[in-house]
Amino acid sequence: MKNKTFWIFALLTLSIISIAYSYTRFTNKEEKAEKTVAECHEIPSNAESEFKPTVENKFKPAEKAPKGMVWIPGGEFSMGTNVEDESLCSIKGVTKDAAPIHRVYVDGYYMDETEVTNEEFEKFVKATGYVTVAEQKPTKEEFPTANEEDLVTGSVVFTPTPSAVNLNNFLQWWRYEPGADWRHPEGPQSTIIGKEKYPVVHVVYEDAAAYAKWAGKRLPTEAEWEFAARGGKTGNLYAWGNDLKPKGKFQANIYQGHFPIKDGDTGEDGFKGIAPTKQYAPNAYGLYDIAGNVWEWVNDWYSVDYYKSLAESGKVTKNPQGPSAYYDPSDPSEIKRVHRGGSFLCTDQYCTRYMVGTRGKGEIRSAANHVGFRCVKSK
Incomplete structure (x- = not known):
């Protein structure tokens, strides 16, 4: 397999990794950008005064929630958020796509208490014969300059670096892996046997939407996802409060240690890499892993200035469905939808988007081993 073609695939698939990494244009001329991971530790802050109280609906269904789901009122x-810096020594402006704070109303709904797991996704595949995008051979239409022998199935996998690196170039710690898919999360020699309760990964937007339709559910809107993640609380930095480690304990599966070097993750939160679901306390609505572990697809198109347009209306936006079109000036050719929640690779050194009001983004047909989803169901 020619390395050149690998990078053709990787550059397309790695658009999914652009979640928080377009920050490089802020750092190219900054001395801070030369710092390695060991030097960068910043704690974000949040001005709660900009948040108005959450007002929950009073209605609660008389019947029990569907199995594996909880009621979100x-x-x-x-x-949104007013934190305009994150990681890499607090370079300003990285999270501006999640500002300004604006008022939103959503109707009540049911939500999966965990991310969709391998065993749940396997039931769907067995029932329908569904084949994920990562399992489909790329076509000449998608990659017209690629050689036929180089068109192989696969996906993108996190690969630690041998030593500390400049964080400007995320291509250093990702690789396109032939044969990587939801059944083989690290490549063809890996397996999900014994990992039935782990979140399914290597799913693209259409894979997640297909599962949701089969299950009689749907993907959440971005507003529904954030309302649920906040658990009825007002203006918290994290889904559990404003302290990353209350009583000295991590509340989510994120990255500790020196990112992204081999054996750099200390596993202080209990896990090095992805974790099974339900390993940490749920939020106030009973949702597990709403921060960290794997990113979650939501239904909204990604637009960098969508929040600004809602705030400028001066009104409470009811049940927003997202913008009518995608818009990312840093990568205008790629079709993107929103990710939420962060992943096991999020770290205070690079990507702190486990903060509840922040956003991610992903090219709709790109997969990686840190992206999954959960579903909702309307009442």
Whole structure:
């Protein structure tokens, strides 16, 4: 397999990794950008005064929630963040796509208490014969300059570096892996046997939407996802509060140690890499892993200035469905939808988007081993 073609595939698939990494244009001329991971530790802050109280709906269904789901009451809340820096020694402006804070109302709904697991996704595949995008051979239409022998199935896998590196170039710690897919998360020699309760990964947007339709559910809107993640609380930095480690304990599966070097993750939170679901306390609505572990697809198109347009209306936006079109000036050719929640690779040194009001983004047909999803169901 020619390395050149590998990078053709990788550059397309790695658009999914652009979640927080377009920050390089802020750092190219900054002395701080030359710092390695060991030197960069910053704690973000949040001005709660900009948030107005969350007002939950009072209605609660008489019947029990569907198996594996919890009731989210909906209501009016302040959405977004006023944290305009994250990681890499607090370079300003990285999270501006999640500002300004604006008022939103959502109706009540049911939500999966965990990310969709391998065993749940396997039931779907067995029932329908569904083949994920990562399992489909790329076509000449997608890659017209690629040689036929180089068109192989696969996906992108995190690969630690041998030593500390400049964080400007994320291509240093990702690789396109032939044969990587939801059944083989690290490549063809890996397996999900014994990992039935782990979140399914290597799923693209259409894979997640297909599962949701089969299950009689749907993907959440971005507003529904954030309302649920906040758990009825107002203006918290994290889904559990404003302290990353209350009583000295991590509340989510994120990355500790020196990112992204081999054996750099200390596993202080209990896990090095992806974790099974339900390993940490749920939020106030009973949702597990709403921060960290794997990114979650939501239904909204990604637009960098969508929040700005909602805030400028001066009104409470009811049940927003996202912008009518995608817009990412840093990568205008790629079709993207929103990710939420962060992953096991998020770290205070590079990507702190486990903060509840922040956003991610992903090219709709790109997969990686840190992206999954959960579903909702309307009442």
